[in-house]
Amino acid sequence: MGFSSLFPVQVAVWQETIGPGAFERDLCINSPTGSGKTLAYALPIVQKLSTRSVKCLRALVVLPTRDLAMQVKEVFAAIAPAVGLSVGLAVGQSSIADEISELIKRPKLEAGICYDPEDVTCELQSSVDILVATPGRLMDHINSTKGFTLEHLCYLVVDETDRLLREAYQSWLPTVLQFTQSNEESLFPLANSFLSSTFGSLKTIRRCGVERGFKGKPHPRLVKMVLSATLTQDPSKLAQLNLHHPLLMTTGKRRYQLPEKLESYKLICESNLRPLYLVALLQELGEEKCIVFTSSTESTHRLCMLLNLFGDLGIKIKEYSGLQHQSRRSKTLKSFREGKVQVLVSSDAMTRGMDVQGVRNVINYDIPAFIKTYIHRAGRTARAGQAGRCFTLLHKYEVKRFKKMLQKADNESVPHYSVPSSSIESLRAAYNSALGKLKETVESEASRKRKFGSKFSKLSRTKPTDRRKG
Numbered sequence: 001m002g003f004s005s006l007f008p009v010q011v012a013v014w015q016e017t018i019g020p021g022a023f024e025r026d027l028c029i030n031s032p033t034g035s036g037k038t039l040a041y042a043l044p045i046v047q048k049l050s051t052r053s054v055k056c057l058r059a060l061v062v063l064p065t066r067d068l069a070m071q072v073k074e075v076f077a078a079i080a081p082a083v084g085l086s087v088g089l090a091v092g093q094s095s096i097a098d099e100i101s102e103l104i105k106r107p108k109l110e111a112g113i114c115y116d117p118e119d120v121t122c123e124l125q126s127s128v129d130i131l132v133a134t135p136g137r138l139m140d141h142i143n144s145t146k147g148f149t150l151e152h153l154c155y156l157v158v159d160e161t162d163r164l165l166r167e168a169y170q171s172w173l174p175t176v177l178q179f180t181q182s183n184e185e186s187l188f189p190l191a192n193s194f195l196s197s198t199f200g201s202l203k204t205i206r207r208c209g210v211e212r213g214f215k216g217k218p219h220p221r222l223v224k225m226v227l228s229a230t231l232t233q234d235p236s237k238l239a240q241l242n243l244h245h246p247l248l249m250t251t252g253k254r255r256y257q258l259p260e261k262l263e264s265y266k267l268i269c270e271s272n273l274r275p276l277y278l279v280a281l282l283q284e285l286g287e288e289k290c291i292v293f294t295s296s297t298e299s300t301h302r303l304c305m306l307l308n309l310f311g312d313l314g315i316k317i318k319e320y321s322g323l324q325h326q327s328r329r330s331k332t333l334k335s336f337r338e339g340k341v342q343v344l345v346s347s348d349a350m351t352r353g354m355d356v357q358g359v360r361n362v363i364n365y366d367i368p369a370f371i372k373t374y375i376h377r378a379g380r381t382a383r384a385g386q387a388g389r390c391f392t393l394l395h396k397y398e399v400k401r402f403k404k405m406l407q408k409a410d411n412e413s414v415p416h417y418s419v420p421s422s423s424i425e426s427l428r429a430a431y432n433s434a435l436g437k438l439k440e441t442v443e444s445e446a447s448r449k450r451k452f453g454s455k456f457s458k459l460s461r462t463k464p465t466d467r468r469k470g
């Protein structure tokens, strides 16, 4: 990967896993954004699985979004093949059938011998050792994919834990924990005897061990690593993970920590002039890659339209939000990574975990409601020890709240950043004209939607008749 040394969190996790800690405890890792948490868990898992002799699904990494899962898969893909391990992705990017064919190996068709695809006794095997998944697709495979089993799972990583614990996501967590319980408490006692009679089937036997540290826990137990830059320390939430002697690994005394080389600034302006200040700031930042965060998908859409109606700013600006289709979002992200787009206007879809090289600036167009959100948004810059800046546009009445919020991350003083008033004045005419055009665009978009909506409802009303005809 071109890295010459490990980052502190990677060294610490290595010590607790491959080093003297020997994976004896589950790990709760709270380390700032961009500190290298992905490799911190990927390295020991790959190291540990490098000696395996039979291929089966042994490590599962769960992430809240598709883009994030794809990013993490790339990290595993960079190191796992070197030791003969395969990595799979279950995020719903392709059809379920395509995904199944990537994840499950069917027995080879020998000359003259056919297998019955409905025959449950024919041995289906995992094609992957490590699976990176989003909760929804994971549940689809657990519920319906033949041959998909968590029976042999040894490692579970819950990345962006606080985000994943916030929602049930079809009860993926209790389901995974249930399927990795001791076999002695198996919900399907008959399945065990059936499986053992199947020729050549592989079994992982989890027993309630009596060894030191394993009392009352199945052994080999499922090792868990949970991570975030803002990891919850609420015991009632962490209890859902059923952790084994959990060890909290953290960089500072505080739960919230900003990257060392991040500089935070505030820009004070009237609410109605925010777009003007934003454009003036973007012009000052020039060609530098920048992410502008808004508070909702709708305001992301409107702001991006407005910026693009400003006339030729000489900056390529695109929208990235949960309102868009995944393929469109992925395309935009690719262009941003490649530097073909300089500014991304984003809703909180981009807030967590996304790692794009060379993002020098983050702008909070809307003040984040919580320090957690500030940390994750700001953390899209100043990654991997690089310098970065986070600007927050504020109304004067918001300054006090903002200061209080940043104190939670030990950030006492946030300097003012001012843009020259001459820049603001020179943009006024373009702003007024852009506002006029925006109104027209929004109206025409709304009427297109209405037309499409009525066509769609007409279609759905005619569908049963068509079906009857057909």
Ligand SMILES: Nc1ncnc2c1ncn2[C@@H]1O[C@H](COP(=O)(O)OP(=O)(O)OP(=O)(O)O)[C@@H](O)[C@H]1O
Pocket (backbone or CB within 6 Å): 003, 004, 005, 006, 007, 010, 031, 032, 033, 034, 035, 036, 037, 038, 039, 228, 229, 352, 353, 354, 355, 379, 383, 384
């Ligand atoms: N040992 C290393 N040397 C140099 N760069 C590294 C090293 N480890 C990781 N990186 C780089 O650091 C960047 C941040 O890593 P990563 O995305 O894992 O951070 P993170 O801690 O998970 O951040 P977040 O909390 O925002 O998800 C990535 O671009 C990664 O390639």
